[in-house]
Amino acid sequence: MTALASSYKSENNKTVEYGEWLKKIKLNPRIQCFWWRILNEAIPANDFLMKRRLLGHNSCPRGCVEQENTDHVMVHCSKLQQAIGTLRKWGFLCPLFSSINDCKFHLKILSEENKSMANLYCSIVYFTWNSRNQLKHGNNEWSVNFIACNAISYASISTSYLLMDHWDANQPSRLISFWHPPPPEWIKVNFDAALTNNNNGGIGGVFRDSKGRFLLAFGISCIRWDIGTLELIAIRSLKNFISNWMLDAKGLIVECDNLNIIKLLQRSKNNGSRNGFQEDIEDLSFLDGFGNFLFHFVNRNCNALAHNCANHALVQDFFGEDLNSNKVPPSFFYVLREQSDRISIT
Known part of the structure; x- marks a missing residue:
């Protein structure tokens, strides 16, 4: 197939310029190989096969009513658009591109400014293509949830790379103005810290599942003079609240609103x-x-x-695993209801 593609490129006097940016993204080796092939137009898309007289049509097997060429696979396929939409519902603002040139241009920029986002996009294109191959060979396609979950997993952990950059770089803040549930069978924990002028501090966190359901919340009071130190104490305190049953989840997303803390945690994870x-x-x-x-x-x-x-931890410590418990502060319910209504959770 690669030889056929090379011959096709020579006949049409085409060149591919993707330089070093593909290597900088640090993709999983399988995904990097796929992207090397797709950038060299060396994947067996139906348009390629028809031009080589190996297939009688060039339409997308999913019924997209478009030619299945490299542009379609990388950017326009309806299944890819659905999978990206699913990622966005989960709070991962995966980019959308208008064309193959737009895609290459911005992936090159992201390879410098936000490797994680580039990794996520490359991963979801790869799994969407693999799902297409399932259909092509007479099997059932993968669900968009399955595709999106695998893309997140491979983008966050690969054989040679761990997440380094925050996901939402260069994304409009209006798009991320409310809490999103994590992917199916994942858990999300949000943590934060509060500090008064007299150095009374409080740290708190809340665990929720993929349907936005409450799992547990906690708050701990302490004396500190630096908000950054408090938020580090908050992340360290999570070890006291992670139960064995949580480890059965497919993954954990840890969120906070302090970018410096997130960068420190990602750097710590990357250094291993x-x-x-x-x-x-x-x-x-x-x-x-x-x-x-x-x-x-x-x-x-x-x-x-x-x-x-x-x-609330500025006033007193608390821990609650049941919303019916009086250990959960009353103001908590108002915020929880507001966020649940925003994402249509009851």
């Missing part, structure tokens, strides 16, 4: 430091029980429930 002390590196070994875990920077509106917990 689990033994001994290193400056500016957090011990994240307590998260190793999760198959996948990633850190997500969000704006304050998305983190409102954790902020409520941190503020």
Whole structure:
């Protein structure tokens, strides 16, 4: 197939310029190989096969009523659009492109400015193509949820790369103004800290599942003088609230509204430091029980429930696993209801 593609390119005097940016994204090796092939027009899309007289038509097997060429596979396929829409519902603002040239141009930029977002897009195109191949060979296609979950997993953890950049770089803040549930069978925890002028501090967090359902919330009071230190204490405190049953989840997303803290956590994860002390590196070994875990920077509106917990902790400590318990602060219910209504959760 690669030889056929090379011959086809020579006949049409085409050149492919993708330089070093593909390597910078640090894709899973299988996905990187796929993208090398697609950028060299060396995948057996129906348009390619028809031009080589190996197929009698060039339409998309999904019924998109379009030619299935490289542009279609990389940008326009309806299944790809649905999968990207699913990612966006989960709070991952995967980019949308208008053409193959637009896609290449912005992926090159993202390879410098936001490798994680580029990795996510490349991964979801790869799994959408694999799903297409299932259909092509007479099997059932994968669901968009399955495609999106696999894209997140491969983008966050690969054999040679761990998440480094926050997901929402260069995205309009109006698009991320409210909390999103995590992917199916994942857990999301939001944490925050609050600090008064007299150095009374509070940290808080809330765990929720993929349907937005409450799992547990906590708040701890402490004395500190720096909000950054408080938020580090908040992430460290999660180890005290992670139960064994949570480890059965497919993954954990940790969110907060302090970009510097998220960068520190991602740097700690990327360095893989689990033994001994290193400056500016957090011990994240307590998260190793999760198959996948990633850190997500969000704006304050998305983190409102954790902020409520941190503020309540300024008054007293609390821990609750049941919304019917009087241990959960009353103001918590108002914020929870507001967020649930926003994402149509009852």
